[in-house]
Amino acid sequence: MTAADWETLRATALVGTARRPLDGFDAAGRSCGSGESAVLHAAALLGVQRRAGVRFPVADRRTEPAARDSRPAAPARPVQLLDLLIGAASLPGRDDELLRHWVRQCDAARFRLPDTHLVAVLDAFAALLGRDQHTTDAAVRIIGERGRWMVSCRPERWSAWHEPLAGDENPPTADLDSWDELDVTQRRAVIAAVARTEPGRARRLIADEWANQKAAGRAQLLEVLEASLTPADEALLEQALDGRAKSVRLIAQRMLAQLPSSRRSARAAELLAGLISPKRRFSRALELSTPPLPTDADVRWGLADPDRPDSAPRFLSRLIAAAPLRVWTDAGHQPVAVVQALAEPDQRAALVSATVAQRNVEFAELLLGEPNAEIPALLPPERLLWMIERLPADTPPLGFTRLIGAVPVPWSEPVARTIGKAIRSMKEPASHARTAAGAIRAGGSAAVLPDLEAILQQLQRSDDRASERDERAIRRTITNLSTSRSITEAFR
Numbered sequence: 001m002t003a004a005d006w007e008t009l010r011a012t013a014l015v016g017t018a019r020r021p022l023d024g025f026d027a028a029g030r031s032c033g034s035g036e037s038a039v040l041h042a043a044a045l046l047g048v049q050r051r052a053g054v055r056f057p058v059a060d061r062r063t064e065p066a067a068r069d070s071r072p073a074a075p076a077r078p079v080q081l082l083d084l085l086i087g088a089a090s091l092p093g094r095d096d097e098l099l100r101h102w103v104r105q106c107d108a109a110r111f112r113l114p115d116t117h118l119v120a121v122l123d124a125f126a127a128l129l130g131r132d133q134h135t136t137d138a139a140v141r142i143i144g145e146r147g148r149w150m151v152s153c154r155p156e157r158w159s160a161w162h163e164p165l166a167g168d169e170n171p172p173t174a175d176l177d178s179w180d181e182l183d184v185t186q187r188r189a190v191i192a193a194v195a196r197t198e199p200g201r202a203r204r205l206i207a208d209e210w211a212n213q214k215a216a217g218r219a220q221l222l223e224v225l226e227a228s229l230t231p232a233d234e235a236l237l238e239q240a241l242d243g244r245a246k247s248v249r250l251i252a253q254r255m256l257a258q259l260p261s262s263r264r265s266a267r268a269a270e271l272l273a274g275l276i277s278p279k280r281r282f283s284r285a286l287e288l289s290t291p292p293l294p295t296d297a298d299v300r301w302g303l304a305d306p307d308r309p310d311s312a313p314r315f316l317s318r319l320i321a322a323a324p325l326r327v328w329t330d331a332g333h334q335p336v337a338v339v340q341a342l343a344e345p346d347q348r349a350a351l352v353s354a355t356v357a358q359r360n361v362e363f364a365e366l367l368l369g370e371p372n373a374e375i376p377a378l379l380p381p382e383r384l385l386w387m388i389e390r391l392p393a394d395t396p397p398l399g400f401t402r403l404i405g406a407v408p409v410p411w412s413e414p415v416a417r418t419i420g421k422a423i424r425s426m427k428e429p430a431s432h433a434r435t436a437a438g439a440i441r442a443g444g445s446a447a448v449l450p451d452l453e454a455i456l457q458q459l460q461r462s463d464d465r466a467s468e469r470d471e472r473a474i475r476r477t478i479t480n481l482s483t484s485r486s487i488t489e490a491f492r
Contacts, residue, residue, distance in 0.1 A: 006050065009042050066149035071112040071142075078106065078490040079114055081483070086117075086124045096128055097441045100135045101484050104410065107138035109491040118147050126160035132409065140164050155186070162189040185220075192224045199228045203236060210236075215245030222251045229255060234262050241300055253302035257357045260324040264301040268322035271303075275316070276331045286333050286341050291315050313346065320350035325360050339366045369399060376406030385418055393427045397435035400426070404439050411443035419443070420451030429455050434473035441477055446485035452478050 012022045017035050022042065074082075085099045103125065106113070113121055122143065129136050143151075148165060151158045162185060182190065187209065195202035206221045213221065222240060225233055233255070240252035256264045275289045290312050294304035298315075303322055305314045320342065328338045342351050348370070355363040356374045364378035368387070376384060388403055404419050411419070419440075426432045433440070433455055440448060452474055459471045 005042075006046055009039065009046060013039055013043070063153065067145040069112055069144040069146060071110055071144060073114040074106055074109075074111040074491075078102070078111075078487065079117065081487055081490055082117060082121075086120050097444055098480060098483055098487070099124065100128060100131075101410070101444045102487050103142060104135055104138050105487055105491045106142045111491070112142050112144040113147065115146060118143060118150060122147065122150065122158050122161065126158060129160050129164055136164050159185055162186055163192050165189075188220050188224055191221065192227075195224055195228045199225075199230060200232065202228075203233060207236060210239070215243070215248055218243065218245070218248045219251055222248065222255065226255055226258075229258055231259055231261050234259060238263075250302070254357075256301070257322055257353075260326075260358065264303070265322060265324055267298065267301065268303055268319050269324055269327045271298075272319045272323040273327050273331060275319075276328070276333070286331075286337060288316060288341075288347075291319060317346040317350040320347055321353040321357075323354065325354055325358055325363060335362050335366055339363070368403070371398070371402075373402050373405060376403050379406070381408055385415065388422050389418060391422060391425075393425055395426065397428075397432045400432050401436040401439055404436055405442070407439075407443070409442050409444060411445040411447075413445060413447040416443060416445035416447035420448040423448075424451050424455065430459055430467060430470035430474065433477070434470045437473050437477045441480045444481070444484050446481050446488075449478060449481050449485075452481075 009022070012020045017039060021035075022038050082102055085102060121139075125139055129139065151161045151165060155162065179187070179190075187205075191202050191205050194205065203225065206225065209221060210218065218240065222237075225236075237252045237256050237259075240248050241256075243249060253264075256262050259265060271291060275291055276286055277289060294309050294315055298304045299306050299309055301322075303315070303318050305311060305318070308314060325335075328335070333341075339351070342348050351363070352367055352370050352372050352375065354360075355367055356372065356378070359378055361378055361380070361383075364375050365383075367375050379387075384403065384407055388407075391400065391403070400422075404422075407415060407419070423429050423432050423436070433452060440452075456471065456474050456478065459467050459474070
């Protein structure tokens with residue numbers, strides 16, 4: 001067969017045998033007719049010949065085998081439970097929290113994944129990486145040397161593992177030697193690993209790479225710096241503000257808001273300080289004056305709405321969100337007075353944004369009632385538990401859920417018992433248990449089971465059909481926590 005034979009066949013198949021007749025021949029060279037039959041015979045014959053003549057490519061280098069694992073494989077009983085979590089078998093109350101719990105317990109027991117389960121876990125756990133650093137670090141350890149080797153062999157399939165693995169024991173400088181061969185995702189993983197120990201070097205890598213990236217790549221590179229942001233990053237963020245892509249400018253504005261010493265924050269503080277005035281003479285209550293029209297620099301920094309720069313209320317709200325919180329105390333106003341004065345919804349939302357961005361614990365405690373899940377997370381865990389213990393019985397279920405959702409996971413037994421007791425102290429414990437079911441499952445502690453079972457028994461004695469939804473949710477949570485306990489016991 002020649003290349004011309006194959007091209008002739010393709011041309012005939014394209015235009016049709018009526019316009020381009022073809023005489024077919026079999027493998028022995030005998031005529032096998034004409035028309036459509038001849039095309040099919042020729043396609044079968046030439047197709048086999050083409051496949052038979054293919055030469056497989058020779059690898060440029062031999063792939064080195066995986067290093068030997070130092071940890072033993074997990075025993076049979078935990079692996080059976082793992083099959084339930086990632087396999088086709090159904091498990092009532094199955095949740096991602098159970099898979100994360102399995103990973104943490106496997107690591108705590110100093111086991112690794114069996115080789116037969118590596119592919120399944122690399123696939124299943126990819127979407128869960130980064131949700132909490134403790135579990136991510138455990139996942140990196142339990143996949144072992146063979147898991148690392150598999151990710152390196154199939155980087156496009158397991159791209160979500162690049163960043164966690166880059167920050168592990170292997171130094172990222174090894175990949176810097178092949179920088180030109182890395183794609184943007186791999187470069188981001190290397191820069192993230194460098195940023196953890198050498199933020200200045202990471203910043204220089206981003207600056208060198210900036211001109212080569214489009215908007216999406218620049219956004220990814222900026223986000224790498226956010227975990228280890230320092231005042232030295234301000235110049236790079238100011239450069240990003242001059243870019244054409246709105247998405248990149250918004251990220252730069254958000255990151256500058258986390259730098260109280262930046263020029264952006266200083267400008268917001270200067271403007272806001274001039275607007276704070278006593279409400280009455282001899283009174284420490286405060287009111288805010290109308291701000292002046294924003295300058296072009298204010299719009300560039302995101303202090304004013306570019307679509308409505310002449311809107312004084314919007315400008316004022318953005319100044320509240322951007323200015324350091326010390327502006328209020330420097331003016332002689334205590335945080336409690338500030339929270340009381342900023343009761344207008346947009347101003348209150350701006351104060352919440354400033355509190356979250358600056359991680360201010362004093363303001364966070366005063367703003368716990370706001371519908372923002374990040375506010376409770378700013379409080380120290382011991383203070384958070386102290387407040388949970390003293391919650392009034394009429395605390396709304398959503399507010400209660402935000403509080404216990406901020407408690408670091410996994411919960412210890414004393415923490416879980418405290419939360420279980422708090423649930424039972426509510427006026428409607430079943431409603432609170434249902435609303436907080438996700439947070440309870442994320443806590444992963446079976447110590448809360450006695451309280452949930454007591455609430456379930458109380459529901460079963462009730463004839464209220466409206467409680468059926470609560471009952472289903474609590475049963476699911478109990479099943480989840482019972483499975484969690486089985487996983488813990490299996491590794492003992």
